Amino acid sequence: MRLLSAAEQANPPPVGGWPQGARGPVRKPKALNLAERLLTQRAAVLAFVDDFGVPFDNNLAERNIRMVKVQQKVAGCFRSWAGAEAAVLRSYLSSLRKQGHSAAQALLALFAGHPIPVALPE
Numbered sequence: 001m002r003l004l005s006a007a008e009q010a011n012p013p014p015v016g017g018w019p020q021g022a023r024g025p026v027r028k029p030k031a032l033n034l035a036e037r038l039l040t041q042r043a044a045v046l047a048f049v050d051d052f053g054v055p056f057d058n059n060l061a062e063r064n065i066r067m068v069k070v071q072q073k074v075a076g077c078f079r080s081w082a083g084a085e086a087a088v089l090r091s092y093l094s095s096l097r098k099q100g101h102s103a104a105q106a107l108l109a110l111f112a113g114h115p116i117p118v119a120l121p122e
Contacts, residue, residue, distance in 0.1 A: 007032065007035035008032065008035055008036075093107070095118045096118060099118070
């Protein structure tokens, strides 16, 4: 809190107030915008400290979509059904791993015709 208060004091509004853009919100320095965001979103910013189920960052979510996005950028689209099926299989395994299932067990169950159902968020 002291650091955020210091950030607000280091970026006082200019004489006459903050300049208004032609459209949109008032334009403020980036440092002040960050300090205000941290103050208003305080519970969400440090949620990982109180709840160990909340990840520190969202890199896992970014990695999950990265392969699909790279495929789309390189080829423009999936050129074959095999490529699209590989993306679906990768997504299925990633979801099950996040829910604590073994990837090997998930594949065995899938190819035996009894796939493990993915629990959907409520």
